[in-house]
Amino acid sequence: MLKHLNLDEMVALLSPWAHDPKQRKLFLSIPEIAALHPRVVEAHEAVLAVQPSNGRGGAASKVRALVDKSDEVDRCHDHLARAVSYGIDAHRELCLAEEPGDAARAAQCDVVQQKLFPSGLSILNASPLAEAGNTTRIARLLEDEPEIVDFLKSIPARGKTSLLDVVKRWLAKGRELQSIERARTELEATQATTPASKTTIQSARSQWFKIVSLVLSNLEMSRASARDIEIIRGPVLRASDRAGKRYAGPRPDEAPPEDDAQGPATEPSEARPGGDEGVDLSELP
Structure with a gap:
């Protein structure tokens, strides 16, 4: 049977x-x-x-693997974004804590913060694809305004790195998110149409x-x-x-299956x- x-x-x-x-x-x-x-x-x-x-079967397993990978990359992306934002804020407070306070440098922190995070950290609640698009915007911003690059480079970060290094890692995670989401979309489309x-x-x-x-x-x-x-x-x-x-x-009263x-x-x-x-x-x- x-x-x-x-x-x-x-x-x-x-x-x-x-x-x-x-x-x-x-x-x-x-x-x-x-x-x-x-x-x-x-x-x-x-x-x-x-x-x-x-x-x-196999296609579903691949989709699940991509979702898991996207979640891990997104987690790292969000931590790096917060590190950049908090790093600028911390530098601003240190500038204001000097005697006398460096108001010009603090104002520069405000300008850069607004350009990098126009809506604050709410972008971290967006979809992975939207987050990837945001990091693409920031990459163009750094190309168009080299003074922001110099500013970020002047702020020390962990070890011998600068805040610019943190931003570069953040942008790399954004590109990785975009790549994963593209692969996931293609796989799901193939799965749905075949x-x-x-x-x-x-x-x-x-x-x-x-x-x-x-x-x-x-x-x-x-x-x-x-x-x-x-x-x-x-x-x-x-x-x-x-x-x-x-x-x-x-x-007798049933049709065969x-x-x-x-x-x-x-x-x-x-x-x-x-x-x-x-x-x-x-x-x-």
């Missing part, structure tokens, strides 16, 4: 074999199936990639059926302990049995779980 399993069930059943450390170790310890593990991983990735509820075809889904299902059937068939000949065999085989057989009962046959992209599909080459019929390795895609 493997043919009645849907994609969600197929992903869940193969995930322990492919990635759970204990089950993977157990799988590899059984000689009759150990060599099949790479094909198990391939089959798992194939059904994961076409699983509708998982957002296209849904998995039915042919692709059926190919992934077929690959899954063949390798799982082969594993079950080889376990019939295994000399491993009954407990170890049950740990590997039991969940598949129980899920298959439950799936078979779902499609045991419609009541329609075949859809995620639902069961007939696989003529599928071996019966626990049966005598095996699957030739050469038939695997």
